[in-house]
Amino acid sequence: MPKVVDHERYRRELLMGCFDLFAAQGYGTITMRQIAKGLGVSTGTLYHYFPSKESIFMQLVQELFERDLSTFFAQASEALSLEERLQAVADFALQNAQYYYQQMLLWVDFVQQSREASGDEVACLRQVWERTHSALADYLQLSDPDLVDFIVVFLDGLFVQHIYGRDAEDAAWFQQQCQLMIQMVIHREQRAQT
Amino acid sequence: MPKVVDHERYRRELLMGCFDLFAAQGYGTITMRQIAKGLGVSTGTLYHYFPSKESIFMQLVQELFERDLSTFFAQASEALSLEERLQAVADFALQNAQYYYQQMLLWVDFVQQSREASGDEVACLRQVWERTHSALADYLQLSDPDLVDFIVVFLDGLFVQHIYGRDAEDAAWFQQQCQLMIQMVIHREQRAQT
């Protein structure tokens, strides 16, 4: 029994160590050898804990989502106005912009590489999307669920700008866009409630 | 007298033939052999017309952008209200949704694969982004340039939803999201003008 715990604990440790490696290289271009080296283990060990590269990535997606959700709710207080709650979401996104646009690119990369695979890959990402929608809906308390989707779409659109070379240095632009979104959502919500 | 082939014309023909191939396989996973076979030529011939896989892609990006721009302006009339113009943009995006989300995925894939290359790759995509912004600004005649960016960000966000398995079948959802965006932009613009 204790052995099992250790195994599980170590597996998670390795898993979390993978994000930076994937982020630095991309899902498609990093090799299992590079991952193993980056983690300080042999390829054999890596395969002892994970059945494949794909599997590492899918487990990582889940694990990170759980962690991010906790982090967000830990820092976001609930007793606020809608505007403040929207601002909290935007701030969280902007604080972790670098991280999230790496994640977005990684996900697209992963989908492209897994093209002819079983479909589990898409299911895995879709599930995260839906849980995000649902968590966000709970937190924001908007009357229109489409508005929640709209926010998620907007944030995805924001992160993907990284491919045009927009990075952490364009913070002001990101801020500006977020303000636009917030004001639009608020106006929309007000209209819906009258 | 050389073998009679209009080099430039044939190059373009091959180039356009590449899009479906890239779209079907992804930039990273398709091989030059597959491209050549798909075009019905030998790898040697492919390299006679293009110096590298990367070059094919970058030329394709430019070429498609020119074509799409012409297509859009050919079908969009200008003597309309803001709402109608926004609707025209949304309609164009939705009509070509399948095409554009393939394009978006392809671009991310390309950026991920070219990670440690010269930066020309990002420059190439960035240029298209800026020309898109500029064309859209001219067409929509919005008073706030940030609003144009917002629209582009939103559309990018929309196309990238493909990674969660949203495809042509979710047309209604895409419509809904576009309506939201249009109404928000209109309200925003009205406020700016008073």
Next chain:
Amino acid sequence: MPKVVDHERYRRELLMGCFDLFAAQGYGTITMRQIAKGLGVSTGTLYHYFPSKESIFMQLVQELFERDLSTFFAQASEALSLEERLQAVADFALQNAQYYYQQMLLWVDFVQQSREASGDEVACLRQVWERTHSALADYLQLSDPDLVDFIVVFLDGLFVQHIYGRDAEDAAWFQQQCQLMIQMVIHREQRAQT
């Protein structure tokens, strides 16, 4: 516990196995697949032990030089007259004529193929040249270092005759030329000492 293989020992074994393969085909024309097949391993294994074709060759040059030096000193006794020592050098060269002209051709081939590379290639061969000069100077105890260079130049000239089709069958001619060289060097040395 890893698979039990003495990495270093096996690397050397493979390395020495390469000489005959290179000699039989030339550096430029032999392929990594042919080398691997000739050694009885896969290309993957070959690359597990050596980073590149160039690296195999450069390591081989060093390794062979060490071996040849030991072999020579093992068979050459030192308590002799100058003539006997010169004869020992000539005998060694002639006994291994086949081997040395293969080596000379291989070296030229290698330099030609590496033309626009880093210069490490030439440095590698140059180093062997200088260590040869130095070992020969120690052994022969000639008063004029230029005379040592002269001998090395002559031997290089001799080995390169292979390109005109002179091979092991022309042993008498090689002998004759060596005798000439020996007599000339002796006369020269005698003159220098008076």
Next chain:
Amino acid sequence: MPKVVDHERYRRELLMGCFDLFAAQGYGTITMRQIAKGLGVSTGTLYHYFPSKESIFMQLVQELFERDLSTFFAQASEALSLEERLQAVADFALQNAQYYYQQMLLWVDFVQQSREASGDEVACLRQVWERTHSALADYLQLSDPDLVDFIVVFLDGLFVQHIYGRDAEDAAWFQQQCQLMIQMVIHREQRAQT
């Protein structure tokens, strides 16, 4: 008939233009396209005048030999002492050192690349060797034919030093070695005549 003369004239012109190209790139690494481009013609034209890369090289070897022989005899006067004649040979070699070591490397390269070919390649080079020996014997008027061989071997040895990075800048060293050779040959010849 005049057409034939033009054809032949043009062929030679192209041929002579090839040396620098081969010298700059090596026989094995230069491509037919590069040769064609360097000559300012198309590959088709190149193949119109020469059946193959190998053929270009073999024709070039012959042509250059004829030219070099004429050049040498044009500049070397005959009514001199043995020492002066030897000096004339050495001067010629040293003046054209760059050219000759490129040639030597090219020949070796050629032999290595043509390994499994018909043997005509070696025959072609061997023939040049013999004609060189014969021309040199005539000019120098040495009593011992082996001494002529010795000189040619020495010069070949000298030129091949290029692979160790010795180039035009080591002129003094080349001079020194030539002086050694000259003195040795003279002494040898004097002894033979008494």
Next chain:
DNA sequence: TATGAATGAGTATTCATTCAT
């Protein structure tokens, strides 16, 4: 549990040569 040696099909790209025009 952990290692790293071994595999071999697969990658982008090259090149001597041919041949229709």
Next chain:
DNA sequence: CATGAATGAATACTCATTCAT
């Protein structure tokens, strides 16, 4: 005569995965 488009087998090198120890 001259062109350059076309070929496709061949090149060095890579990589996810397996498995003996």
